[in-house]
Structures are given as C-alpha cells and as structure tokens.
Amino acid sequence: MDGKIVTLELDPHHAKVARSNFERAGVSERVDLRVGPALESLAALSAENAGPFDLIFIDADKPNNPNYLSCAMRLSRPGTVIICDNVIRDGAVLEGDGHDANVVGARAAFSFIGGDKRLDGTAIQTVGAKGYDGFAIAIVS
Numbered sequence: 001m002d003g004k005i006v007t008l009e010l011d012p013h014h015a016k017v018a019r020s021n022f023e024r025a026g027v028s029e030r031v032d033l034r035v036g037p038a039l040e041s042l043a044a045l046s047a048e049n050a051g052p053f054d055l056i057f058i059d060a061d062k063p064n065n066p067n068y069l070s071c072a073m074r075l076s077r078p079g080t081v082i083i084c085d086n087v088i089r090d091g092a093v094l095e096g097d098g099h100d101a102n103v104v105g106a107r108a109a110f111s112f113i114g115g116d117k118r119l120d121g122t123a124i125q126t127v128g129a130k131g132y133d134g135f136a137i138a139i140v141s
C-alpha cells in the first residue's frame, strides 16, 4: 500500500471510467481502486491497518460527511491534510435551517472539524463554471 493512492467508488460504471483514465495516464500501478460503499471500503482499510495517508479527499454522498471524516481520522497522522468538497452549496450552508440533506451534510462537516481538537480547518470558497461552492480543508495535529 505504501506510496499508493487509494480511491473509493460506489458505481461500477464510474469505477470503469476511472480505471480507464488511470490506464491512459499510465498510473494504474499506483492506484488502488475499490468498488463499493465507501464506508465499507474504509472499514476494510482500517482493518488492513492501511495508511496513514498524507492527503484524504472526501467527495461522495454528502450526508455521510461526518462518518467519512471520522474514518479519515483513523487513517491519518499528524500533518495529514483532509479536504471535504462542496461545503458552501451556493451559500445555502449559511441560510436558515434548511433540511436539504446535502446542506445538513456540509454543516455536519464543519461541526466535526470544529469539534475535534486534533483538527485545524477553514473553508475556501470557489466560483466557476459549476457555480458558487467551496471546500473545507483541515490539518491533523
């Protein structure tokens, strides 16, 4: 596992596209692509004593953000950088008490990062072709 990139994907078609892109880029040997629900793949990684990872990028089903962050902490070391994508959501993250599951997931990510003393984090806002959004970035101490 050392030096490898691990990527987790639920959808077999998306995994197939990713695999073919890794092949075209000549990096297949360096990538461990696991197909299935990420929480199951993350449990397997922990059971294998995988990691610690230098960088963990979370960009899947947003309601599970806190569960992914919790798994990420188990796979981290001091200095690991954790990024959680799509946490601004056109500003909805700050608007009222909406019950949109993705917005709730974004808020949960900030609550997790703010509530864990081992994490220092902030949010970077982005504006582009896909609109107004952003990512949370945190470092493990």
Ligand SMILES: C[S@@+](CC[C@H](N)C(=O)[O-])C[C@H]1O[C@@H](n2cnc3c(N)ncnc32)[C@H](O)[C@@H]1O
Pocket: 008, 009, 010, 011, 014, 036, 037, 038, 039, 059, 060, 061
């Ligand atoms: C926004 S895309 C990720 C894009 C990727 N970060 C990139 O830059 O190309 C989200 C992906 O998460 C996958 N996904 C959704 N729920 C998942 C789950 N429970 N476990 C693993 N992957 C999941 C989706 O199939 C989708 O391919």
